[in-house]
Amino acid sequence: MQPSEEVYYIGPMSVEQSDEWQGDWLQTRVTVVLDGGRLRIPFSFLRNAILQGEQEYMLPTGERLLIPEEWMQRYGDLLLVGQSCSDHFKRHRSQVDGLNSLTTDPSGPTPGPSLVGRGADSSAGMAFGSFTLRPYQQAGLVWLWNNFISGTGCCLSDEMGLGKTIQTIALLLNYKKTAKQAQHKPQAGCLFSEEEMCGEGRIGSSQGTKDFLTSLVIAPASVVHNWMAELKRFAPSLTAMSYTGDPALRRKKRQAMMRWDVVVTTYGTLLSDITYLQQQQFGVVVMDESQTFKNHHSQIFHAVSELKALWRLALSGTPVENHLMELWSLMSILCPQLLGDEKHFQNSFVQPIARHFEQQRAELLQRIIKPYFLKRTKEQVLSDLPPRQDEVIVCPMTEEQQSLYATELSKARNEWLDGNTPENHRRMSMFAALQRLRHIANGEGKMQEVFERLETLKETGHKVLIFSEYVTMLSSVGSEMKRRGWSYDLLTGQTTRREDVISHFQQTASCQFFLISLKAGGVGLNLTAADYVFVLDPWWNLAAEEQAIARAHRIGQHRPVFVYRFVSENTLEQQILTLQERKQDIIDSVMPFVIRQGQ
Secondary structure, three states: HHHHHHHHOOOOOEEEEEEEEEEEEEEEEEEEEOOOOOEEHHHHHHHHHHHOOOEEEEEEOOEEEEHHHHHHOOOOOOHHEEEEEEEEEEEEEHHHHHOOOOOOOOOOOOOOOOHOOOOHHOOOOOOOOOOOOOHHHHHHHHHHHHHHHOOOOOOOOOOOOHHHHHHHHHHHHHHHOOOEEEEOOOOOOOOOOOOHHHHOOOOOOOOOOOOOOEEEEEEEHHHHHHHHHHHHHOOOOOOOEOOOOOOHHHHHHHHHHHHHOOEEHHEEEEEOOOHHHOOOOEEEEEEHHHHHHOOOOOOHHHHOOEOOOOEEEEEEOOOOOOOHHHHHHHHHHEEEEOOOOOHHHHHHHHHHHOOOOHHHHHHHHHHHHHEEOOOHHHHHHOOOOOEEEEEEEEEEHOOOOOHHHHHHHHHHHHHHHHOOOOOHHHHHHHHHHHHHHHHHHHHHHHHHHHHHHHHHHHHHOEEEEEOOOOHHHHHHHHHHHHHHHHEEEEEOOOOOOOOHHHHHOOOOOOOEEEEEEHHOOOOOOOOOOEEEEEEEOOOOOHHHHEEEEEOOOOOOOOEEEEEEEEEOOHHHHHHHHHHHHHHHHHHHHHHOOOOOOOO
C-alpha cells in the first residue's frame, strides 16, 4: 500500500469575526487563524469549496485544511446570502433583519435606527377605521403596520377571500390618521371642483409622524370598480379617484391627482403613463394581484420598479405561480437587496431547489423571505367556513376524438424530432401543437360528462361557476345551453358591463350557470351565490385554479362547495395534473405559511 502524499494541517486553528455597519450594509469579516496567528485566511476564500460540499481547502503552504462541520453549519448561510467582497461579506439590512440565524458578532454593533420599531409596541394607537375587522384581519393589520413603520416592503399573501383589500384599506386609514395631513382635499364621493381641476388652491399640513402623500393602488382592470366601491364603503374619510379612462380624460385628472388620498389605476394605465407617474412621489404603493409582474423581463415589471414610494405593499394569494424566479421579481420590488442579483439567485437557489430538490436551500430561502410574507389559509383562520369537496372527473374520449388526438400527437412528435427545423421554430410549433391537443381534449367526450352533471344540478336550483381557459370551450357550452333553453351568464375579456353581468347572476335565481374565462374571472370576484365549481380544463399552475375556485369558497359562503375538475382520459391533461403537483411542491417548500399566536 502506497503512503499518501497528501499532507494535512493538524495545528491549532480558530475563527475571528468582526461586523461593521456602513449605511444600510453590514460588513462581516471572518478570518481563519492558523498556526498561532502566523497564517490568516479570509473565510471568503473557502466559499466555493463549502458551497460545493467539499470538506478540504488547499492552504498556501501546500497542506490541506479539513473544514470543520461546525464552520459549515455556522457560516453556510452567510456564504449563500452575503455578497463576497475580497476579504469580507456584505449584507443589506433587510437580509440581516430577516435572517436571525445569520448571527452577527455579539460584541459588534447593533443595527442602526432604520431597523428600530418592529416590536409589538409599534402598533400602539392604531386606528381600525369605522368597520369591524375579524381577529385574523386585525392581526394582519398589526403585521402590515409594523412593516410600514420600519419601511420594509412586504406581501400580504392570504388566500383569496380572506379580505386582503379590507386590511389594506385599514392600513391606508391609519397612515392618514398618523401622518401630517394634507388640507383642502376634495370631499369623499365628490367629483373635482373646477379649482381642483385647474390645479388652484394651496395644500397645507398639520403636525404628524410623516408627511402625508397620495397613495397609489395598482390593480387589474377587472377589480378597479371593486376597489373604489370598498374604499367608499369602508373608508369614506379617504378621498379616492379612479385614474382610468381615455388618454384625454387621464391628462385632465393629472392636474389634481396628488390632492387625493388614494388613486386607483390599472397595470395597463401604469404602463401607458409611466413617464408621468414615475415623476410623482407616492406614500404607499399597493400592487394588487402582484403576480401580474412576475416576469422580470416584462414592461410591466420595469414600470412598477420605476415608481417612487415611501413604502410598497404587494397583495397576492399566489405570489409564486410557476417558478422561483417569480419570487425574485417580487422581492426585487419590495426589498431590492434581499435576494441579491438575478445571477446570484439563480445559482444559489433556483437551480439547487428546482432542479436538485435541495431541502436545506429551500429552508434557507424560506427563512430569508419569511419576515416579508404573511400567508393564512381559510381553513386556518375561519372556523365558520363551510367544507369543500374536490373530485377529478376523468372523461373517456369518443372514437373520433381518439383518432384526431393520435394523429395530432404523431404530427407533433415528428415536428419536434425534425433536425432540419431551427429550434425556435420547433418550440413555436410545439406550443401550437399543445394548444391543438388541448382543444381536441375539450371535445365531445368531455362535453357529455359535463352536461350529465349539469342536467342533475338543473333540477336542484344550485348555481354553478363554469371555468375554462378557452373562450371557444365556453362558447360550445353556451351554445348547448341555448339549445336546451337554459339561462346562463357569460364573462370573458370582451364583456363590457361586467358589474351588471355579475349582479344578474348573483341576484337572479333562474340563472343557474355562469360561464367564466380564466383571464376575466380568475381574480377579484365574489360569487358566493354559487356552491358548485366546474373547471373544464386543467391549467398549467394549480394556483390559478385555486383562485378561480375561491370566487365561491370564501367569506360569505354558508353552504358546502363542490369542485369538479374535468380531464380527458389518456391525454396531456392528466400530465398537467402531475405537473401542477410538482410545481406546487417546489413552491410550498419555499413559501412560508405564517400563523401568529392568537390569530
